[in-house]
Amino acid sequence: MTNFAAIANNGLWKNNPGIVQLLGLCPLLAVTNSTVNAIGLGLATMVVLLASNITVSMIRTKVTKEIRIPVFVMVIAAFVTCIELLMNAYTYELYLNLGIFIPLIVTNCIIIGRAEAFAAKNTVKAAAFDGLMMGLGFGLVLLILGMVREVLGAGTLFASMDLLLGDWAKQLEIVVYQSDHKLLLAVLPPGAFLVMGFLIAAKNAIDKALESRSKPAVILEPINHNEQT
Amino acid sequence: MISSSPYMRVQRKTSELMLIVCCALVPGIIAQIWQFGYGVIIQLALAIVCAYFCEALIQILRRRNPFIYLKDNSALLTAMLLAVSIPPYSPWWLTIIGVSFSIIIVKQLYGGLGHNLFNPAMAGYVLLLISFPVLMTSWSPAAELLPNQLSITQAFDIIIYGFTQDGFSLRQVLSIDGFTLATPLDAFKTGLDQSLTSSEIIQQAMFDSWGPKGWNIVNLAFLLGGLGLILSKAIRWHIPVSFLLSLSTLTLLSQIIAPDQSVSLSIQLLSGATMLGAFFILTDPVSAATSNKGRLVYGALIGLLVFVIRTWGGYPDGVAFAVLLANICVPMIDYYIRDRVYGYQK
Numbered sequence: 356m357t358n359f360a361a362i363a364n365n366g367l368w369k370n371n372p373g374i375v376q377l378l379g380l381c382p383l384l385a386v387t388n389s390t391v392n393a394i395g396l397g398l399a400t401m402v403v404l405l406a407s408n409i410t411v412s413m414i415r416t417k418v419t420k421e422i423r424i425p426v427f428v429m430v431i432a433a434f435v436t437c438i439e440l441l442m443n444a445y446t447y448e449l450y451l452n453l454g455i456f457i458p459l460i461v462t463n464c465i466i467i468g469r470a471e472a473f474a475a476k477n478t479v480k481a482a483a484f485d486g487l488m489m490g491l492g493f494g495l496v497l498l499i500l501g502m503v504r505e506v507l508g509a510g511t512l513f514a515s516m517d518l519l520l521g522d523w524a525k526q527l528e529i530v531v532y533q534s535d536h537k538l539l540l541a542v543l544p545p546g547a548f549l550v551m552g553f554l555i556a557a558k559n560a561i562d563k564a565l566e567s568r569s570k571p572a573v574i575l576e577p578i579n580h581n582e583q584t
Numbered sequence: 585m586i587s588s589s590p591y592m593r594v595q596r597k598t599s600e601l602m603l604i605v606c607c608a609l610v611p612g613i614i615a616q617i618w619q620f621g622y623g624v625i626i627q628l629a630l631a632i633v634c635a636y637f638c639e640a641l642i643q644i645l646r647r648r649n650p651f652i653y654l655k656d657n658s659a660l661l662t663a664m665l666l667a668v669s670i671p672p673y674s675p676w677w678l679t680i681i682g683v684s685f686s687i688i689i690v691k692q693l694y695g696g697l698g699h700n701l702f703n704p705a706m707a708g709y710v711l712l713l714i715s716f717p718v719l720m721t722s723w724s725p726a727a728e729l730l731p732n733q734l735s736i737t738q739a740f741d742i743i744i745y746g747f748t749q750d751g752f753s754l755r756q757v758l759s760i761d762g763f764t765l766a767t768p769l770d771a772f773k774t775g776l777d778q779s780l781t782s783s784e785i786i787q788q789a790m791f792d793s794w795g796p797k798g799w800n801i802v803n804l805a806f807l808l809g810g811l812g813l814i815l816s817k818a819i820r821w822h823i824p825v826s827f828l829l830s831l832s833t834l835t836l837l838s839q840i841i842a843p844d845q846s847v848s849l850s851i852q853l854l855s856g857a858t859m860l861g862a863f864f865i866l867t868d869p870v871s872a873a874t875s876n877k878g879r880l881v882y883g884a885l886i887g888l889l890v891f892v893i894r895t896w897g898g899y900p901d902g903v904a905f906a907v908l909l910a911n912i913c914v915p916m917i918d919y920y921i922r923d924r925v926y927g928y929q930k
Contacts, residue, residue: 536718539715
């Protein structure tokens with residue numbers, strides 16, 4: 356029996372690929388300069404992860420140990436190609452924005468890591484759920500980074516969401532502040548590292564606070580001297 | 585601990601040393617107020633208040649007694665260095681962002697005084713320069729070029745509200761005679777881009793026969809303060825001397841090779857942050873190399889980087905970038921260049 360709650364906790368919090376395992380940092384830091392880019396890459400990674408986990412789990416009894424890595428990579432590459440072509444067809448501008456980072460999903464360690472560590476050893480149902488949760492955990496980190504950096508560096512939130520969602524999404528844009536001089540650093544690579552550092556610190560701080568709260572309170576029981584004497 | 589015994593120590597506390605360095609900055613600051621107006625005083629006040637506030641905030645968050653740590657004067661020094669590096673009429677929030685970043689992120693998040701990898705003032709400066717390039721590269725022209733200097737209330741209005749009470753912006757107030765707000769190094773670069781020769785560029789009004797007007801006086805004042813530091817043994821001579829030597833050598837070499845495209849020695853040494861950097865910024869004991877030979881290498885490396893950035897880089901002055909890049913190299917310099925251990929043959 357598989358413990359779905361544990362898988363969800365692993366993917367979203369305890370073993371979050373973005374801020375705990377620190378996998379896939381290159382796309383994570385490179386494309387999160389706006390919310391729409393972050394969501395775009397997050398969704399693409401999630402879909403690839405889900406599909407590759409399901410496929411790897413289905414073929415896990417047929418593939419021998421010696422050739423498993425090349426097979427996994429081919430499976431992942433096939434799905435990435437599908438996603439790339441789909442994005443090219445339906446969200447062309449976003450596809451141009453993300454550029455090389457879509458084909459590079461193939462090399463994202465999260466995907467091959469989950470295929471090897473989880474999908475190759477578990478049932479299809481559990482593997483699918485794991486892929487979904489890991490993808491969601493990664494996507495959420497991307498989303499938070501993208502939002503923070505967009506607000507700091509461009510003064511807007513959810514700008515040009517129409518690239519992903521169609522024309523109606525143009526209304527989603529919120530102007531947080533308006534100025535001739537914006538904190539340009541936030542949308543440049545150093546800003547990604549700084550915001551990421553703060554995210555990891557926040558996660559560790561929350562963990563520490565939770566740990567100290569859940570620790571059983573030590574109750575000092577008065578020693579009953581009468582009993583001994 | 586990199587250096588070997590015997591540990592000869594100057595019997596000075598950190599706070600005293602910091603205070604000496606702050607005092608040595610005073611001639612430069614006075615020259616800067618004289619040449620670039622009262623904005624400097626307001627920036628200094630803003631930066632110092634903000635630095636003390638941030639320092640106290642972090643110490644309270646770390647559950648330490650803030651008053652003990654405020655007394656080491658390191659926040660004061662960082663604030664003063666940053667305040668004299670940014671353009672005197674920058675808006676108030678620019679100073680606040682720069683100082684908060686220097687103190688909170690660059691210094692305290694790495695563990696506080698003595699643990700920071702990078703020079704806090706220069707990291708704050710680089711943050712501002714990258715984020716707000718337009719504001720950070722518009723300096724007011726030197727006093728000599730202006731018909732009348734801004735009064736202190738006008739300076740205050742410009743910094744806090746962005747406009748004087750008559751409703752003029754900084755550009756309108758200062759560029760009456762068509763002077764741009766570019767620094768001399770910036771003007772030099774623009775001139776070269778317009779394919780002027782260096783002798784044509786220094787015909788412009790902002791250059792004197794000995795360096796850029798205003799900037800040369802400020803730099804000489806910082807040089808004076810720096811010599812005071814060396815004489816009072818607050819810093820050693822190695823870093824400033826090797827930095828200035830390597831920068832001068834490269835400048836002279838470039839003048840031999842391409843006399844029409846290169847900056848003259850007086851402009852190179854007396855403009856931008858050359859002297860401030862040489863004596864006050866490079867010599868930061870925390871982020872500089874720790875052995876004497878290492879210090880020579882460190883200074884020469886920064887001289888090379890400043891020359892490269894000023895000559896070929898996109899930004900007019902390169903001291904801040906050069907210092908940060910050399911800070912990264914410090915662990916390696918300290919690893920390979922050590923003093924001979926006392927009592928041992930090599």
